[in-house]
Amino acid sequence: MLIKMAWRNIWRNKRRTLITIASILFAVLLASLMESLQKGAWGHMIKNVVNYYFGYVQIHQKGYWDEQSIDKAFVLGDHLTTLPAASSHIKGLAPRLESFALASTGNNTVGVLVIGIDPQAETRMTKLAERMQRGDYLAAEDEAALLAEGIAKRLKLDVGDTIILVSQGYHGVNAAAKYPVKGIVRFGSPELNKQMVYLPLLAAQRFYGAEGLVTSLAVNIAKEDHVTPVVKALKRKLDPEHYEVMDWPAMMPDLLQAKALDSAGNYIVYFILYLVIAFGILGTILMMTKEREYEFGVLVAIGMGRFALGFMVWLEIILLGMLGALVGIAASFPVVWYFYVNPIRFTGDYAGLLEKFGFEPIFPAAFNAQVFLTQAIIVLLLTSVLAIYPIFKIKRLEPVHAMRGD
Numbered sequence: 001m002l003i004k005m006a007w008r009n010i011w012r013n014k015r016r017t018l019i020t021i022a023s024i025l026f027a028v029l030l031a032s033l034m035e036s037l038q039k040g041a042w043g044h045m046i047k048n049v050v051n052y053y054f055g056y057v058q059i060h061q062k063g064y065w066d067e068q069s070i071d072k073a074f075v076l077g078d079h080l081t082t083l084p085a086a087s088s089h090i091k092g093l094a095p096r097l098e099s100f101a102l103a104s105t106g107n108n109t110v111g112v113l114v115i116g117i118d119p120q121a122e123t124r125m126t127k128l129a130e131r132m133q134r135g136d137y138l139a140a141e142d143e144a145a146l147l148a149e150g151i152a153k154r155l156k157l158d159v160g161d162t163i164i165l166v167s168q169g170y171h172g173v174n175a176a177a178k179y180p181v182k183g184i185v186r187f188g189s190p191e192l193n194k195q196m197v198y199l200p201l202l203a204a205q206r207f208y209g210a211e212g213l214v215t216s217l218a219v220n221i222a223k224e225d226h227v228t229p230v231v232k233a234l235k236r237k238l239d240p241e242h243y244e245v246m247d248w249p250a251m252m253p254d255l256l257q258a259k260a261l262d263s264a265g266n267y268i269v270y271f272i273l274y275l276v277i278a279f280g281i282l283g284t285i286l287m288m289t290k291e292r293e294y295e296f297g298v299l300v301a302i303g304m305g306r307f308a309l310g311f312m313v314w315l316e317i318i319l320l321g322m323l324g325a326l327v328g329i330a331a332s333f334p335v336v337w338y339f340y341v342n343p344i345r346f347t348g349d350y351a352g353l354l355e356k357f358g359f360e361p362i363f364p365a366a367f368n369a370q371v372f373l374t375q376a377i378i379v380l381l382l383t384s385v386l387a388i389y390p391i392f393k394i395k396r397l398e399p400v401h402a403m404r405g406d
Helices: 002-010 014-054 119-126 149-155 201-208 224-237 253-291 293-301 306-341 348-356 369-386 388-395 399-404
Strands: 057-061 090-105 108-117 132-135 145-148 162-168 174-185 196-200 216-221 243-247
Touching (some): 002 306, 014 119, 014 369, 057 224, 090 119, 090 149, 090 201, 108 162, 145 162, 149 174, 162 201, 174 196, 216 224, 224 243, 253 293, 253 388, 293 306, 306 369, 369 388
Parallel strands (some): 145 174
Antiparallel strands (some): 057 216, 090 108, 090 162, 132 174, 145 196, 162 174
16 A cells, blocks of 8 residues: 555656656666676676686696796696596696797897697687688697787788797797798787787797796686686695696786776766765655645644654655666666677777777677666665655654644
8 A cells, every 4th residue: 555655646746756767767877888888898808818818717837927937837747638627617728838039020029928839729718710810820730920910010020921039948048940920810909919929839849948848727617607616626636836726817916906996986987976866866855855744744643653654755765766777777778788789999099099008999888787786776775865864854743833834
């Protein structure tokens, strides 16, 4: 009965109700769109950096990640190649031998990250072969290189040209060789595009004088949700005195900090947005309470309990907030879905600025139920708090004064 009465009461002044619902609608729409774009952009960036190269989990010799030195390479023994049996979530391992080198051709020289890979294991994990722009993918027995698009542009190289690599190998041996460019790949992350040179693992081991050695094992897992159980399973199998198992947040804390900082900026905008809406709803509540003082006085005078009356008014405000939130979510769905299917693609100077900071100039929206649910919860909590005012007013109401308009 109280719910039915509350529903009828909010439509007694249709104009005020519609204005309040519209204000909540636009707040929910704007907040949902902002949050979905932020989550989508960061999810896209993390996918580019983590899933397309680092992997969600890596295994190194203890202390390697702090030094990033090829001298911390380790033998790829049978006790490591059988690790996928440690967890059903592990789909395979991608062995790598990584170190820095100078790449040159003619008068052009640039620092690069040289990665020796098992071509088949790597593409099963990172889909490297699918990012080929031109040329052919590597084979295990090749003595050839695969260049990132940014490196190829800086050195003015193309498929069939020769790249010269100079570095320091395992335990200080000289490393120098030249390789034909077999293919060009393109990464979503601008940072990866500027530094990656791939060699087959056997060729990289010969180049660095590190036969039979690798610097890391990237663990191929299907979902990010599986990271924690996989890390626990691997740590149980491996000797912590010799190996370290790291998930992607441990390997890239700067990326998480940047995401947290960006989220903090959005929270300030959300706070201002909902503060404005809160004042709008509060204004509606104040007007409604003042206009209905006579009605409240009569109801209390004829015996209606103050608690029941306060609860009915509280329901009115909650229904108003929920109605606005539901309409806002309904309006947000097609807008967010559009930007999910058609990501925002920046061009020109702004795209160049984003790339300088390591962002691909594409902002897809995240179509996630949590985004919409969060806005509904915020509106519900906001209206619940604001609804305390009329309850407090009814508790202190003097029926005679209310009916006389004092």
